[in-house]
Amino acid sequence: MADFEKISELMQKGKADEVKQLCAEALEEGVAPKDVLDMALLAAMNIVGVKFKNNEVFVPEVLIAARAMNFGLEILKPAMVDDDIEEIGKVVIGTVKGDLHDIGKNLVKIMFEGKGLTVIDLGADVSAEKYVEAASNENANVIACSALLTTTMTQMEAIVKAAEDAGIRDKVTIMVGGAPVTQKFCDSIGADIYAADAATASEKALEVCTK
Amino acid sequence: MTGKEKVLAVLNKEKIASIPWLPFAGVHSGRLKGYTAREVSTDAAKLIESLREVNKLYKPDGQPIMFDLQIEAEILGCELLWSEDAPPTVSTHPLSDTADIPEHIPAVNEGRIPLAIEAMKAMKGEIGDTTALYGLITGPFTLASHLRGTNIFMDMIMNPSYVTELLGYCTKVAKAVSTFYIEAGMDVIAVVDPLVSQISPDHFGEFMDKPFAEVFDLIRAAGAKSSFFVCGNASANIAPMCKTRPDSISVDENVNLATAKKITDEYNVVIGGNIPLTSVMLFGTQQDNMKNTVDLIDSVDNTDLLIIAPGCDMPYATPVENTIGVQQAVHQTEQIREMVKNYEGTEIEFEGELPDYNNLEKPFIEVFTLDSITCAACTYMKASAVDIKEHFGDKIDMIEYKYTDPQNIARCKVMEVKQLPSIYINGELKYSSIIPNRSEFIAVVEKCL
Numbered sequence: 339m340a341d342f343e344k345i346s347e348l349m350q351k352g353k354a355d356e357v358k359q360l361c362a363e364a365l366e367e368g369v370a371p372k373d374v375l376d377m378a379l380l381a382a383m384n385i386v387g388v389k390f391k392n393n394e395v396f397v398p399e400v401l402i403a404a405r406a407m408n409f410g411l412e413i414l415k416p417a418m419v420d421d422d423i424e425e426i427g428k429v430v431i432g433t434v435k436g437d438l439h440d441i442g443k444n445l446v447k448i449m450f451e452g453k454g455l456t457v458i459d460l461g462a463d464v465s466a467e468k469y470v471e472a473a474s475n476e477n478a479n480v481i482a483c484s485a486l487l488t489t490t491m492t493q494m495e496a497i498v499k500a501a502e503d504a505g506i507r508d509k510v511t512i513m514v515g516g517a518p519v520t521q522k523f524c525d526s527i528g529a530d531i532y533a534a535d536a537a538t539a540s541e542k543a544l545e546v547c548t549k
Numbered sequence: 550m551t552g553k554e555k556v557l558a559v560l561n562k563e564k565i566a567s568i569p570w571l572p573f574a575g576v577h578s579g580r581l582k583g584y585t586a587r588e589v590s591t592d593a594a595k596l597i598e599s600l601r602e603v604n605k606l607y608k609p610d611g612q613p614i615m616f617d618l619q620i621e622a623e624i625l626g627c628e629l630l631w632s633e634d635a636p637p638t639v640s641t642h643p644l645s646d647t648a649d650i651p652e653h654i655p656a657v658n659e660g661r662i663p664l665a666i667e668a669m670k671a672m673k674g675e676i677g678d679t680t681a682l683y684g685l686i687t688g689p690f691t692l693a694s695h696l697r698g699t700n701i702f703m704d705m706i707m708n709p710s711y712v713t714e715l716l717g718y719c720t721k722v723a724k725a726v727s728t729f730y731i732e733a734g735m736d737v738i739a740v741v742d743p744l745v746s747q748i749s750p751d752h753f754g755e756f757m758d759k760p761f762a763e764v765f766d767l768i769r770a771a772g773a774k775s776s777f778f779v780c781g782n783a784s785a786n787i788a789p790m791c792k793t794r795p796d797s798i799s800v801d802e803n804v805n806l807a808t809a810k811k812i813t814d815e816y817n818v819v820i821g822g823n824i825p826l827t828s829v830m831l832f833g834t835q836q837d838n839m840k841n842t843v844d845l846i847d848s849v850d851n852t853d854l855l856i857i858a859p860g861c862d863m864p865y866a867t868p869v870e871n872t873i874g875v876q877q878a879v880h881q882t883e884q885i886r887e888m889v890k891n892y893e894g895t896e897i898e899f900e901g902e903l904p905d906y907n908n909l910e911k912p913f914i915e916v917f918t919l920d921s922i923t924c925a926a927c928t929y930m931k932a933s934a935v936d937i938k939e940h941f942g943d944k945i946d947m948i949e950y951k952y953t954d955p956q957n958i959a960r961c962k963v964m965e966v967k968q969l970p971s972i973y974i975n976g977e978l979k980y981s982s983i984i985p986n987r988s989e990f991i992a993v994v995e996k997c998l
């Protein structure tokens with residue numbers, strides 16, 4: 339019987355090759371790929387997210403766990419039947435224009451993926467137009483923007499405005515975050531959701547996409 | 550004691566009666582003179598003029614020359630994205646796709662090092678006797694991340710020997726630049742490494758111990774003092790940082806200063822910090838800044854081995870009066886504590902009567918100060934009003950209200966005076982914090998005659 343606990347532990351330690359191998363073994367034993375995904379990989383990512391939030395693990399540990407998750411996914415994805423890969427939701431993410439802080443954004447992306455969401459990463463220094471263009475082309479449920487500077491967080495208002503101008507505002511949920519961003523700021527610019535950390539952000543995004 | 554003596558005494562671990570004040574006015578300095586961030590990052594004359602103004606208005610005990618973590622990276626091939634209201638940012642990472650270790654060590658005449666050195670030498674001559682001067686270099690880890698990009702985090706786990714080697718190279722760069730700045734007269738070299746807040750204490754021990762200790766040893770051997778600046782939540786790394794033997798460390802508002810100080814005290818290391826940059830310095834009122842500073846000072850077990858500073862580089866647009874408020878609160882803590890109390894106390898009613906501003910006989914200049922004796926900006930503001938009064942003689946009236954008197958606080962409340970020092974003419978705010986230029990001031994008063 340596949341040991342989800344063990345896969346989870348190895349993944350949290352970033353042991354990519356072992357995770358890959360155990361995922362393959364699980365499939366050989368006839369375990370449903372979706373179960374391995376949910377109960378081992380995504381569960382592990384959830385734990386990592388909480389530990390990061392509590393200052394028990396740091397950026398390198400999260401990144402390395404994410405890499406191990408992707409190794410596992412490589413095995414699981416091809417084995418999944420169509421039913422399994424029904425898309426939960428799509429998120430367009432990026433750091434706003436003029437801002438190159440991308441560590442937080444990358445962690446949020448990882449946690450989104452850890453919830454099984456499809457993420458389109460636009461990188462850093464992303465203009466309002468680019469977010470909106472990508473969101474319309476991809477038919478995304480969520481635009482997630484990150485800003486770490488007080489001088490760039492004002493860009494988020496431009497993104498809300500650009501979404502209105504493009505006529506997609508009612509179709510897309512706009513999430514904002516990054517160290518200087520607050521719930522109050524989120525409300526003041528007419529964005530939809532604020533979260534203080536990546537784990538909470540992913541929970542809220544999942545809620546939006548499954549509603 | 551001069552400010553410089555205070556800073557050096559504290560860094561020498563002596564117990565002194567007052568707390569040194571170290572405003573991190575990087576590109577914010579330009580704002581005092583109407584220059585953009587880009588201008589003070591690229592033009593020595595404008596930078597020097599701005600630094601002079603910082604010294605005049607903020608009465609620093611210690612003062613940085615440039616707060617720019619991109620100087621070394623630019624020389625080593627990173628492209629920069631420039632901004633008018635923030636320091637430039639590294640936008641490309643030359644080592645992102647290669648495991649090569651560079652060899653080039655910046656020379657004293659490369660990139661913007663000559664600009665930094667020119668400003669250092671000029672400031673050394675002008676204010677170096679009374680103000681401790683800080684030369685800021687990019688710490689080895691942050692420099693490595695500029696060169697490699699954020700892949701460096703994964704490398705720490707997947708390719709540790711590469712990281713050690715790259716950090717070794719960055720340490721050589723840090724040592725070279727420290728030497729240039731010490732030779733240019735800097736009293737303190739601050740090794741600025743915000744990225745240190747993002748790794749575990751184990752990783753700190755594995756990778757950072759040796760590079761940082763080496764840089765601090767070099768600074769010590771050269772006869773200068775050192776500081777380890779970090780931004781972000783570095784709470785877990787305070788002890789490891791102390792073990793690299795800097796004279797001081799400086800933290801931002803993500804770290805609880807009182808808790809961290811218990812640790813730095815054990816290691817006999819000075820701690821500096823940590824007025825919140827955004828919520829308080831940028832967006833707060835002057836009152837918030839004074840209160841916050843007093844509360845911060847009250848929060849620590851003892852005020853030995855302590856420096857009060859903003860959490861990190863001050864935002865370009867930080868209101869001048871907020872920094873002045875912090876300065877006053879550090880230098881005149883008891884007086885400001887009283888003021889804050891009086892301001893917060895709603896019981897004080899304004900007992901006087903406001904002038905009938907619409908029916909004045911002559912133009913009426915009112916100067917509101919924190920205290921024109923102890924607050925430098927207030928002294929200049931008051932002096933400019935006295936000068937104008939002398940110029941116009943009996944044709945105008947002039948008065949100073951000091952915030953030290955509870956009735957004056959009440960008057961400020963009634964008149965909705967928010968920033969000190971400021972000058973009102975005929976009941977209207979004309980100048981705040983930045984000292985008016987004489988001819989302009991005269992012209993304004995003439996219009997009212």
Ligand code: B12
Binds near residue numbers: 437533575638744801
């Ligand atoms: C690391 C760092 C850097 C690195 C960035 C490397 C990189 N590739 O990202 C370097 C050294 C390059 C850098 C440069 C600069 N930095 Co910097 N930097 C930091 C630091 C120390 C940590 C940021 C970080 O990565 N944290 C870790 C991550 C995981 O946390 P996070 O980003 O907050 O993300 C979490 C949450 O906010 C949330 N989240 C994030 N995004 C999103 C998005 C959504 C949608 C949601 C829901 C949630 C969410 O989830 C994340 C995980 O839990 C902060 C200090 C601080 N107090 O934050 C300063 C800080 C952000 N930097 C600052 C400054 C000023 C600068 C510079 C201008 C420095 C200079 N003087 O030269 C440049 C400008 C860069 C630019 N134009 O972008 C200031 C900003 C001040 C302000 N409020 O405006 C800070 C606050 C430091 C300080 N105290 O002064 N910096």
